Amino acid sequence: MKNKLYWDYCILLIPNKHILNIMKIAFICLFIFISGMFATEAESQNARISLKQTTSVLDLINIIENQTDYLFVYDKKEIDLNRQISVKAQNKTVAEILLTIFKNTDIVYAMQGNNIVLMKKSSESIPVIQQRTVRITGIVTDEKGDPLAGVNVSAKGTTNGTITDIDGRFSIMAEPETILQFSYIGYMNQFIKVGNSTSVTISMKEDTQTLDEVVVVGFGTQKKVNLSGSVSSVDMSTLTESRPITNISNALAGLAAGLQVTSSNNRPGDDNASILIRGKGTLNNSSPLVIIDGMEGEMNSLNVHDIENISVLKDASSAAIYGSRAANGVILITTKTGKEGKLKVSYNGYVAFQSIRPGVLDPVSNYADYMEYINSGYNNSNQALPYSQTSISAWREDNGQNPLKYPNTNWIEDTFSTGVGTNHTLSMSGGTEKIQFYGAFGYFDNPGVLENAGYRKYNARTNINAQLTSWLKMGMNVSGFVGKAEPGNAGQSATEAGEQASVGAFTWGWATSPAMILRHDGRYGGIQNVEDDVSESGNNVLKVLNSTKGENTTRNIKSRFHITLQPIKDLSVTGSYSYEYTEQGIKTIPVFNDVWDFGKDQIIFKGEGESYITEKEYKRERNYMDIVANYNHRFLDDRLGLTAMVGASQEQYKYEWFNVTRKNLTAPNGTVLDAANGQISTGGNMTQWVMRSYFGRLNLDWENKYLLEFNLRSDGSSRFLSDSRWGYFPSGSIAWRMDQEEFLNSTDWLSNLKIRASYGSLGNNSVGNYSAISSYGSANYVLNNGVSTGWAITALANAGLTWEKTKVTDIGFDFGVLDNRLYGTFDWFNKKTEGILIQLPSPLVHGSATTPTSNAAEVTNKGIELTLGWRDKAGDFDYGINLNYTHVTNNVDKFKGEDYSLNGIYMTKEGLPINSMYMYVADRIIQTDDDLAIVNDMLAKNPDAFSQLGGVPQKGDILFKDLNGDNKIDPTNDRDMVGDTNPKHMFGLNLSAGYKEFDFSIFMQGVIGAKGYLNEKYFTSTVQRGYQITKEIAENSWTDGMTNAKYPKLTYQTAVNNQANTLWIQKKDYLKIRNIQLGYTLPKSVLSKVQLEKVRLYGSLENFFTFTGYKGIDPELDDLSYPTMRQAVIGVNIEF
Known part of the structure; x- marks a missing residue:
């Protein structure tokens, strides 16, 4: 047999x-505006x-x-x-x-x-x-x-x-x-x-870890049990059932081992996360490749309810089929398709109540206290006191009784409100044996927590698959969305829309004092104390958020058409063509608002200025086509299995933009360029690239026990010159399914045991489109004692520029015991990237032209990944636990020899991790006579001991360590590498339980080992009249007589304490309870009476609890960015 x-x-x-x-x-x-319907293929289970x-x-x-x-x-x-x-x-x-x-x-x-x-x-x-x-x-x-x-x-x-x-x-x-x-x-x-x-x-509860589970891989699918590479699948039910997902990238945090997700900005419509797979492996772009239904795309453009599955390709064996763009890993997203059967309709909707985490920044809002703190800082710096005792007493005596005359404004509380977001998705699927379809429409409204800075999105998708004959299959997949940002979300920056609503809110809000009333009776307020800098009344953050009108609209359409031929048994050939077009239009018109002194009921500043209108347009266009042949057959009485795939593809990408500004609007309500007649300024650019690829994969198995896989991809990119244009990226893997061996057949408790190993080469072509050729630009030169303008080389070329290459070794095993109730995976990996593009030191003979980049640096990432889970059911009660853990270390192996690069406090040097922090080491805060004696002793031994600090430290100042022992503090010898920003340990934990119709889950995620530098404008002991100060600093800074101060004394200006030093470094370890949810599914006996298949009601808390010692806005954020929103959610899932 x-x-x-x-x-x-x-x-x-x-x-x-x-x-x-x-x-x-x-x-x-x-949907007319997306021109049809769209489809992706689905596999029958x-x-x-x-x-x-x-x-x-x-x-x-x-x-x-x-x-x-x-x-x-x-x-x-x-x-x-x-x-x-x-x-x-x-x-x-x-x-x-x-x-x-x-x-x-x-x-x-x-x-x-x-x-x-x-x-x-x-x-x-x-x-x-x-x-x-x-x-x-x-x-x-x-x-x-x-x-x-x-x-x-x-x-x-x-x-x-x-x-x-x-x-x-x-x-x-x-x-x-x-x-x-x-x-x-x-x-x-x-x-x-x-x-x-x-x-x-x-x-019966579905076993999501069954050995027959199918996993999406590059250009195909494989049974999970037969995988020989390292691939993680994301359980989409954790994303779609009860979580208020505003974007997919942020929602992936903690869901898969090896996946590092960091929220870099939470502004509605731009709340994208930074994603790394197995750490930062290069000095350049480390983002993974995202493939949506076969073509590169942006995951946040999708409606999460349209996603069927997500696969994360982490090692060379699984990712090498994508060659030159797979060095940072690959995320494969497949959207839903229709299935044969009767028509079924589904509705998913929720209402989310949004707010920011309590205690964010926590500024001093009692204005009397504020004035005393500022006076203390000026006094410590031997400066004249800005606030009189009369003003301080007046505010204290009023004690908040007359807030229009004596305000005590907490600008955080008055600026960040409670938003109410909604999300609705209506979908339908069905079909016959010959044709199946899926269609969906979604509406998403995310007002956020800043007024006039929300975002709305409409999206649609339709998929159609048709089996025309026994040997011919066709399908199409068309989707689109329209996103609209509110005027305060459109910004006034020429760089990116939304800067004003995110960073700008903190920038302007921090440049105010508690004496400012932000708004009363629909009018914007200013500084209510003449001893403050009244000119800063224009920094009213609510006024700034409402100082722009216009629009910011993004339109996107994406389509894929495919045809599959099966000329003979076991052989299929699929050809596809995909097209994507994205257009973003931004129109900005200033709005001038008056600023009032409410105590005197008069206007401080009249709302006026130079009028203008600015229009910007960004266009992105992508064409992709491929042809892929697959052959699958078993030989030798089915003992030998062979699966072969070969293919070719070509992709073209084009990006262009322009902007026009015209001043002097002749009509106050004008919204077009012709409504202005003043000076015109313009700008614009266009860039494009093309890549052609050939690829193949061969899978062999013997009796489904011994598995081998070989991959090879060759890419040619227009970014490199002809001699260096093509890159070749091979990989191979092996696996042994030990549980299939006869000597383990009698082991009842063992369900699955597989050992696997892989090695291969991946690439990274994330360089400028024209880095391999010289660039020319306008420049001034002297001729006949005059200055003339001409063209000159502004960037030198490197004709030998080529791909970064990453070599990845992976060894792991998968196991399942006790009918797979206990299951897990383990991986050890070594990821070495060579030929990283950097600019090497060059002689001055090059002149002012930018030196060419070279393939000269090397970086190594090493680490382990672990996934461990348990699930079981006893009668009406079921429960599950799933833990994933990742440990990654990072090292720059080769850079510039003994030389290094320094970007602020961040150093790149051989032997150090990427993003290493380089600064003075704080020894102590000088608080006692004994501490001061150390300073005097250093001065006695070397009069220049502190000459490079701009002053001699006194009591209340920071004393730095003299690392080389020469009794002199200087940046050359006394700064050191004091840590890096990369987390060493990352984990996610999901706990779930269900009893009859009730279900409950809690999902948490965290990191350990990352550090951050927090000496920012909102977290510093340097104070200034008219600028905010946090309670944390004000209440814990040194004052005369203290011996246990956490922070140095308040000062107006001091070069000593403003030097970058370790006192301001904080651990960014955190544990976030990402989601807590409780659901109830109506019994079938009730639903049958109203002809419904399913009704599930749920409540959910998203990002409600954060445990961290970090004093910044959020441990995931590095600067003044839009904070993470907490969301309390009520939702329903209905199936007809």
Whole structure:
């Protein structure tokens, strides 16, 4: 026989595949503005057969083996193989066919994995009905209430068993104390004690870690159990069921080992996260490649409810098929497609109440206290005091009774409000055997927590797949979205829209004092104390947020058309063409608002200025086409499996922009350029690149135990000159499925054990489009004693410029025990990137032209990844625990020899991690006479001890360490590498539980080992009249007589304490409770009365709790950026 099965596993233990629940989720979407409908291909989870003929049992067995992965095991003496049977099966599962042809015979069958055992009923298999036995009947369904056919129902510890019929019903004789076991491929085993019940209903929970799980890989899919590379799959249910996901990138935090997600900005519409796979592996762009339905794209452009699955390719074996862009890993996203069956409609919606984390920054808002703190700083710097005791006393005596005259404004509380966001997605899917479709429409409104700075988005998607003939299949996938940012979100910066609403809010808000009233009675207020700098009244942050009108609209359309031919058995050829176009238009017109002194009820500043109108337009266009051939066949009596794939692709990308500004609007309400008649200024540029690729993959397996995979990709890029244009990226991997060996077959507790290893080369072409050639630009030169303008070389070329190459070694294993209730994976990796592009030191003879980049640096990342989980179900209660952990270290192996580069406090040097911090080492705050004696002793030994600090430190100042012991503090000898910003440990933990119709989960994520430098404008002991100060600094800074101060004394200006030093370094370790949710699904008995398939109500808390010692806005943010929003959510999922 093809495979050997132990008979004690076979007898009436009959796990079977689930009859496919045809048609899931959906909605009709015919949208004119996206020009049609769109589709991606889906894989059926269950083998199905269509057959209408009279044949023999033997011929039917051969048909099933040829059309599925099943193998039959039987004794020819027991089975009448020549018996003629009439089969009429239209898209039926194998279980359904077998139930029909062996009905009313003495033949039974058992399914174990991919093996089907046929046997004659024995007397032992017929239970002896004793006097105390009772008949137990029931129905078995999936989590959605649909019946499951072929579920094995057995009395635990006996051979007494049966299987469920087409309607999921069963009947079995058992004693009252018997424990019934329910087992089914793709679902978790369940146990129930009979007791006094004679009728039971069992809901089977899907086993998401089943060995038959299919994982999306580059240009195809593979069974997870047969993977020899390192691939993580993201459980989409954790993203779509109950979480208020505003973008996908931020939502991925903590969901997969090796995936480092850092929120860099949370502004609505631009709340993208920084993603690294296995750490920062290069000095240049370290972002992974994102592939959406076969073409590179931006994941945040998607509606999360349209996503079917996400795969993260982490090692060379899995990612090498993408060659020159895969050095930083690959994220594959596949959108949903339709499935055969009746029409089903789904609605997902929620309302989210948004706010910022309490205590963010926490400025001193009591103005009397504020004035005293500022006076203290000026006094410590021997400066005249800016505030009189009269003003201080007046504010103290009023004690908040007259807030219009004596305000005590907390600008954080008055600026950041509570937003109410909503999200709605309506989808429909269905189809016939020949054609299937999926369509969806979504609306998303995210007002955020800053007024006039929200974002709205409309998106649509439609997928169509058509099986035109037995050898021809076609499909299309079309999607689009329109995003609109509010005027305060459009900004006035010429660089990027939204700067004003994010960083600008903090910039302007911090340049105010508590004496400013932000707004009253619809009017904007100014400084209410003449001793303040009244000119700073224009910094009113609410006024700034409302000082712009206009629009910021992004439109995107993306389409993919594909056709698949199957000229012969086991061979398919697919060709596809994809096109994406994105256009962003920004219009900015200033709004001039008056600023009031409410105490005097008069205008301080009149809202006036030079009017103008600015229009900007950004266009991105991408064309992609490929052709891929796949061959899959088994040889040598199915012992040797071969899968081969070869393909070619070409991609073109074009980006262009322009802006026009015209001054002097002739009409106050004018919104077009012709409404102005003043000076015109313009700008613009265009850039493009092209890449052609050839690629292939070969998979071999022997008896599904020994697995080999080889990949090769060749890329040619227009970014490099002809001699260096092509790069070649090979990889290979091997794996051994030890659990398939005979010596482990008798090990009941072992479900899965696989050892794997891979090695290969990846590339990175993230360089400028024209870095390999010289650039020219306008420049001034002297001629005849005059200055003239001409053209000159502004950047020198390096004709030998080529790809960065990353060599990755990965060794790992996967395991599952106790019916996969306990499961896990482990990986060790070594990732070395060579030929990193940097600018080397060059002689001055080059002149002012930029020196060329060279492939000269090397970086190594090493680390481990661990995923560990447990899931189980006992009666109506189920629960699960999933932990993922990543440890990564980083080192610059080769850079500029003894030389280094310094960007502020961040150093790049051989032997150090990327983003190493380089600064003075704080020894102590000088607080006692003994501390001051150290300063005097250094001065006695070297009068120039502190000459390079701009002053001699006094009590309350920071004393730096003299690292080289020469009694002099200087930047050359006394600065040191004091840590880096890279986290060393990253983890995610998900806990879930369910009882009957209730479900609960909590998801947390965190990092350990990262450091941050916090001596910013809002966190410093340097104070200035009219600028905010935090309570943390004000209440813990040194004052005369203190011996345990956390921070130096307040000063107006001091060169000593403003030097970058370790006192301001803080750990950025954190634990975030990303999501807590509680849900309730209405019982099937209730829904059947209103003809609904599913109704689930839930409440959810997103980003509500953060545990950290970091004093900044957020441990994920490096600067004054839009803070992370907490969200309290109420939502509903409905399926018709």
